[in-house]
Amino acid sequence: MPNDSPFTLGPNSYGKSGVRLVHVGRDSARHEIRDLTVHTALSGDLDATHRTGDNTGVLPTDTQKNTVYAFARDGIGPAEAFAERLARHFVDRTPAITDARVGIEEHAWTRLGRHSFTRGEGGELRTADVHYDGQTAAVASGIRDLLLLNTTDSAFRGFRTDEYTTLPETDDRILATAVTATWTYTAAPASYDTAFDDAREALLAAFADTYSLSLQQTLYAVGERILKAIPEVGEVRLSMPNRHHYLYDLEPFGLDNPGTVFQAGDLPYGLIEGTVRREAT
Numbered sequence: 001m002p003n004d005s006p007f008t009l010g011p012n013s014y015g016k017s018g019v020r021l022v023h024v025g026r027d028s029a030r031h032e033i034r035d036l037t038v039h040t041a042l043s044g045d046l047d048a049t050h051r052t053g054d055n056t057g058v059l060p061t062d063t064q065k066n067t068v069y070a071f072a073r074d075g076i077g078p079a080e081a082f083a084e085r086l087a088r089h090f091v092d093r094t095p096a097i098t099d100a101r102v103g104i105e106e107h108a109w110t111r112l113g114r115h116s117f118t119r120g121e122g123g124e125l126r127t128a129d130v131h132y133d134g135q136t137a138a139v140a141s142g143i144r145d146l147l148l149l150n151t152t153d154s155a156f157r158g159f160r161t162d163e164y165t166t167l168p169e170t171d172d173r174i175l176a177t178a179v180t181a182t183w184t185y186t187a188a189p190a191s192y193d194t195a196f197d198d199a200r201e202a203l204l205a206a207f208a209d210t211y212s213l214s215l216q217q218t219l220y221a222v223g224e225r226i227l228k229a230i231p232e233v234g235e236v237r238l239s240m241p242n243r244h245h246y247l248y249d250l251e252p253f254g255l256d257n258p259g260t261v262f263q264a265g266d267l268p269y270g271l272i273e274g275t276v277r278r279e280a281t
């Protein structure tokens with residue numbers, strides 16, 4: 001197929017998204033379950049397939065999916081390690097591929113018995129992301145949709161006002177959010193599982209302990225606490241939507257509202273995002 005395109009191919013990748021993998025550990029009658037969604041994305045010298053349809057260098061996304069299941073045969077281990085095994089395999093074994101990104105979301109099942117579990121739909125996820133470029137594997141771990149709420153110890157005052165400002169200052173509001181946190185490692189921790197537990201605990205403690213003057217301040221406190229808890233973490237990225245709760249006006253009904261009746265807001269919502277880094281600027 002001739003290619004006489006005058007254009008160039010920009011950044012591109014391809015892979016299988018949403019590979020649903022469930023692994024049951026049957027080493028004893030007390031079964032273990034791991035429930036993952038895996039995403040692969042490969043890039044490299046892929047000009048030919050884009051420009052002319054020559055697929056010589058293309059490892060099919062179907063093969064990538066099969067590799068995920070095959071690699072799970074002998075156990076998964078921490079999601080970060082599983083993602084790294086896959087990423088290294090795709091780059092090291094496929095001549096055209098120079099970079100692999102493997103992302104994993106882990107869905108937690110709560111044990112009910114030896115072989116019985118429960119899991120709410122939606123809910124908090126543990127995440128792992130690995131980028132391998134043929135030399136080094138950059139590993140990030142995280143948490144998504146961790147719902148947190150403080151019923152007090154949250155204020156928001158002293159902000160800039162102009163002719164469009166209507167928001168009243170408050171010394172006592174509900175602070176609620178659904179945290180997405182991603183932390184990157186500068187070196188592998190002794191255990192990714194322990195590091196995850198420590199990071200999650202640090203995050204929860206920072207949210208609960210901080211008298212919040214803004215969600216931005218809470219975000220920074222969370223990042224700081226994770227950096228302090230895990231020396232191998234170099235940077236923490238945080239996304240914290242402000243799930244507004246509006247004190248409902250009960251005056252039309254001749255009632256006061258002593259900070260007890262709220263309308264949970266939906267859209268729009270404030271979105272507070274930021275990165276906290278170990279190195280000083």
Ligand SMILES: O=c1[nH]c(=O)c2[nH]c(=O)[nH]c2[nH]1
Nearest residue numbers: 156167213214215216242270
């Ligand atoms: O914690 C907050 N930060 C803001 O930037 C902001 N803006 C707003 O309307 N409410 C809030 N709350």
